[in-house]
Amino acid sequence: MEAYLISSMELKLAILNWLGSIPNLIGNLSDLYSLDFSSNQLSGTLTEQHFWKLSNLESLYIDSNSFSLDVSSHWTPPFQLRTLSMGSCHIGPAFPAWLQSQKKFQYLDLSNASISSNQIAGTIPDSIGHLSSLEVIDFSRNNLIGAIPSTINNCSSLIVLDLGNNNLSGMIPKSLGSLQLLQSLHLNYNKLSGELPSSLRNLTGLDVLDLSYNNLSGQILAWIGTTFPNLVILNLRSNMFSGRLPSLLSNLSSLHVLDLAQNNMMGEIPVSLVELKAMA
DSSP states (O other): OOOEEEETTEEEOTTSOOEEOOOGGGGGOTTOSEEEOOSSEEEEEEOGGGGTTOTTOOEEEOOSSEEEEOOOTTOOOSOOOSEEEOTTSBOOSSOOGGGGGOOOOSEEEOTTOOOOOSTTTTBOOGGGGGOTTOSEEEOOSSOOEEOOOGGGGGOTTOSEEEOOSSEEEEEOOGGGGGOTTOOEEEOOSSEEEEOOOGGGGGOTTOSEEEOOSSEEEEEOOTTHHHHOTTOOEEEOOSSEEEEOOOGGGGGOTTOOEEEOOSSEEOSOOOGGGGGOGGGO
């Protein structure tokens, strides 16, 4: 096992099965712009000392380890990150307040990150809308509760939004329809309710729409079949949708996966669905 110092500014120790913890001295490497500890067996607590001189850091990958993050709720990091991957780390119990100081984010992965489900700490803060450069948000597999904040529409560069496998409730905000660059939307395994907002028809670039395992209701509207020419996956399984299947779903010529099981649909399956040749 060996570490890779790609240059004096990039340190890569990924996928090497390293054990142990990270020494505080790494915080002295002031020229580092990229730090990658991902997919090891590292553990221990990362504190403000680990980062105190890393003012040039732009990319931090510490996912798939057993780190805990212990920083003050008033901490302002010395860096401005573009990429942060902390999946499967322990960053709770509260949603990290220091994220609000980061103005250049493009990729943010906090999936399976042990964020508390406490009524205050477990909500997605309205300030998520301040991270306007984000292209990827992955908060999946946490215990987040409350509504999806409408301010998320300020993240106008979003390509991927994954809030799946949480306990989010309320209606899908109409403001999601403003994310016109969005290609992949995952809201599956939550407690969302109400009808699909018509504003979603603005998301014409979607290739994945997964709303499965919620409490969504109303009819599956015909515009779904005319709005998403690039849609590859449409998963509405295990909701409370009712009525008949619109025949216009046959227009989804790129569709590979269509899952409408465990709803309250009625009537016959439209013959036109045989035209979905990409599913053959």
